[in-house]
Amino acid sequence: MANVYDKAQELKQAIAESDDFKELKSLHLQIDEDEIAKKMLNNFRQLQLDLQRKQMQGEQISEEEVQKAQQQFELVQQHELISKLMEAEQRLSVTIGDVNKVITEPLEEIYGNPDAQ
Numbered sequence: 225m226a227n228v229y230d231k232a233q234e235l236k237q238a239i240a241e242s243d244d245f246k247e248l249k250s251l252h253l254q255i256d257e258d259e260i261a262k263k264m265l266n267n268f269r270q271l272q273l274d275l276q277r278k279q280m281q282g283e284q285i286s287e288e289e290v291q292k293a294q295q296q297f298e299l300v301q302q303h304e305l306i307s308k309l310m311e312a313e314q315r316l317s318v319t320i321g322d323v324n325k326v327i328t329e330p331l332e333e334i335y336g337n338p339d340a341q
Contacts, residue, residue: 241318248309261303264299264303265306271296
């Protein structure tokens, strides 16, 4: 029987060698070299984290905060490198989600499929 951890290492390597991962890594390096893009992205990510923290703590998010987040999102989407980065992140996220579904299929035999309920 194959060692699960060996297969996990193979999967890690396959992800690291995928075109989507290589593109994502390249875009991160490019953004790190562009001070404006780096600052814009960091500000946007910090705003996202702050809003998520508030939600998790049960705090109400104001209309002003929602508008600010929307404006920040529109701003970063206009920056070509950041927009490409977000697209690459989304593609890799879909891939990882798909892989997660595949590797958790054996558990459905025991627990059922929670998505189907």
